Amino acid sequence: MFCPPDPVGCDCIAGFHGDTCEEECTGITYGAGCIQECHCSSNCSNEIGCSGGAATCSGGYEGNKCLDHVICVDGKFGEICQYSCHCETSSSCSKTTGYCSSGDCAYGWGGNDCQIALPHLFKTITINDVTATNMTIWYGWTFGEDYGSGPASSYKVLYKSEDESTFTTITTTDDVFTITGLPPNRTLEMKVRVCKNIGGQDVCGPDSKVVTESTICSIPSKVVGLADISGPDYISLSWNEVTYGNCPVTYNVTYQLIQFDMCDNTSNEVINEGPVQTASYTLLNLSAYSRYRIQVTAVSNDVAGEASDEHTVQTKESAPDEAPEIMTMSDQEPYSLTISWLEIPCGSRNGDMVYEYLLKDKSNVIIKRSITKSNTVEIAVKPCNEYTFEVYGKNQDLKGPTTSDIIQSGTVAPGDPENVIVISGKNTVEVEWEAPTSNDCTVQNYTVTLTSSGGGKIRKTLSGSVTTTKFTSKDGIKPNTEYTIEVVASNSVGTSADNGGISVEYKTQVKGT
Template sequence: MTTSLPLTDLRWTHNYGDIISKWNGSSSIKIEDVREQDGGVYECFPDESMNVENQGIMRLIVRACPSPKWNPPSCEYDCPVCYNGGVCDDKTGLCVCPTGFKGVNCETGCGSGHFGRYCNLVCSSTGTDESCRNNLFCPPDPVGCSCVDGYEGLGCSQPCGAGWYGSSCQQKCHCDNTYCDRKYGCTSSSDCWDGYTGPQCQVLSSDKSCPSGYFGELCNYSCHCSAGADCNRDDGSCTNGCSDSWAGSNCSIALPYLSRPPIATPKASTILVDVTWTQGKDYGTGTITSWTLWYKKEGSSQFTSINSNTPDVIKITGLKLHETVTYYSILSRSVEGVNTPGPGSPQEKIQTTCSEPAMPSPPISTFISQTFVEVQWMLADGLKEIQCSDVLLYQVGHRNTMMSSRSIANTTHNTEKMMRISGLSECTEYAVDLRVLNDKEFKSPWSEAINITTLPSVPIFVSTNSTILETSFTMKWHTLASCNSGTDLLYHYRLNYVKSNDEYRSGNTSDTEVEITISDDVEPCTEFSFHVSVSFMEVIGQASSIKLSTDAELPGVPEMISAEYSGGSINVEWHPPVNLSLIHI
């Protein structure tokens, strides 16, 4: 930017953002390795007041492909020659002409007072030759805004100086100034300078060399040779090879690389490095075909590589606590069918930390019911050296093993070591795991999961029936268990003496009814307890219990001895029955 006063406190902004402090005081700035995101509006102010009535403005247009290529992201197609300041559209490969010119290659002038792609638009109905003067024209990008052909200056009112022509007077005539028309360039009646030919004497003869560092028919493409050497005039090829960030037969394919060191995150003995490359934000072009991370440990002179075929986070593992690692990345893309690596990104150093807690041991189940389970775990105090910080809380996760979604419950304090997980479905297998959250709010990996199957429902007795013959019990029940299939349910029953709690009879059945025969040696009026439980997939639920008793035996028949009538009464004598002890008199 130029100023009419000797100002030295200049301030710069990009796309109406904050002041760019590194450019403070500079009247001229240079952007190295331009990216698409560097395009936009740059403003320069005389001081920090940023007075909008006194600033310089320019717009930088950045093509998605470097000259002379088009068709991003590969950018492997060659652009046509665009005359008179025309620019190849990096998306379509067509020449976009500056104001005042038309044609496939922008080789034809519009004539005074006309503009547009086909020169079919007029600046004024009066049709005067200079009606387009004092106007700024903005064809599609990547040409940008300029004055009509033959004029320049902030107001587009200043005619081109001698020897210059075209839109904003940016084109130089390669003929005698007498024959240089400020609108069209060298006229057909002019003699081109030695070495120039073609439309308006724009083309340098093939036997001539372009200025150092350029190639092409119009010498408007930059060379990209190693060590800054000049390239072949015709195709841009380099005898000593391309420079680091360029490839291809004419060294015009911009190789991809990161504009900053990869972002790394330390996690205990592992470092996670994000090597993602973004078109327009980072340098170069193309579709990435491979990602390589190079790193070396402190004290080592050799870098080790880790290759990946996906743009994902690359892990550096097997590191020690507080170990410093230097790293950078190299990205590769296909160039003319060959996988070609780009230059390395800037290097960065990072030290391993133990911000992520170590993986805890899996929990242990302590109680299982139909709708909840209780688990406990060991406290992580012994892991403090690895975690570098205290435990804030624990998180217990559980999920139905037939589903992928995990539910998470937090403890309320870091000293808790048990949790009840409620709201579960019976006869269902759950995977339960554990992780640690430290006071830096870093989470450990989930522990190994344990599988817990909830219990079936407790059976409900329908009726009991002690037979009159005192020889059997018939027990019936039903279950509310909503397990997957009734055929998978098995009932376990047991008949115990009440007084001794000794087992009298037990067994398994898939029915909801069982008959138990009582042996003759069991005394009448003996009390029993009957227990029944249900199991599903070898998981046994809680038992239902009920008390019952064998019937009392009927008294025996007494033996009559005699019966005598005497004085109005009868005296009867008999022998008691054998089981007299059971008779209550």
């Protein structure tokens, strides 16, 4: 059995009180609910009070049952002083009516004599249907379950957020109310006052217990304003900050490589990075000169919003990672070199790459420097020369590793011997010359031929290192004879005679002179 506090009470039989009326009155209390007091020095029955006559009455009381008061003490009034005063500023009231001279009743009491217990809630108000901006409060007052006397004529719903100092008050006659227009993720303090119509005016009882509840965070807004600054291996992103009331917002950044080194279309797995605490983030360890697809999503309390529009970014160029591999080419032409190399593969170019190549002679002097997109070049050279060829990939001013090779130009026949000198005696002809300088091809042999005016020929073949020879009578030289002298240089390719040759006409001395 549930018994609200005075003045509603429970109808227990005389001599008992308590929620279940099973507790006997003790001390000087008696009657139904043990709310009356004995005013006698002895013979106090817990059922009927004093029974010993006036001689046993305490000071201020008289009569057979000591119920007639001479005058009530402060705080009591009524015929037998059984009622308590409920004044706001004083403990005393009119001894006969209970009227408060100040006109103001104590908190929770109303009426002309302040004897009406105003209604207020015993049960805890209920909160449900909580969203990001709304919540519904249930608080109906029920007689027998809540405090005071009814009926309830209206309610005052009071609420404030945790950072506010004053409550907002809503008056309604309904026992349920929905608070709207709240910020997300905001904690509210709420309480309810139950009001009773007294004399045509609603008078409200004490506040209920304060309850707290928080609005939730719903879906954050879409991320916009995505911008970027990129380098060869990074992309720095920024976007407009998403604010969502009091809800904490983080960001997830997803990206996908869609074109590797701008030469290989691909679709790699989507990579997710986060949570990111600010409206900016840098993606690191990316591939140079490659295209990425990027999206950013705002997240609040594990609830993700709509992803940003796809943002495509190409990273900057960097130096190539590999050196081209020169393909060895023998049997080159004498006056031009044709040189090829394997192209640097996709993924190691790191840009809109070109090849820069150099050709150096054996003195390390650069005789050719050029740039090409091809992997084959043809360069004019001199025969029988050794050259150093270097090549590397290049992106703008970013130079990759270099590879080099030594290449020999082809061989041609040697040029004509130079500065041929003939010294003649009676029966001798001595010939001297200098090695040809018209090209750098090595002379393997020299052939010196003397042809007389009569058609006879004398010939000697000498090693390429010898540049002088002597003909005598033993060789068939005759005095006073005209000779045409021809010196021819030769190698494995041909002879200088193929280019026209050189000859000198000479006459030996007359015999005896």
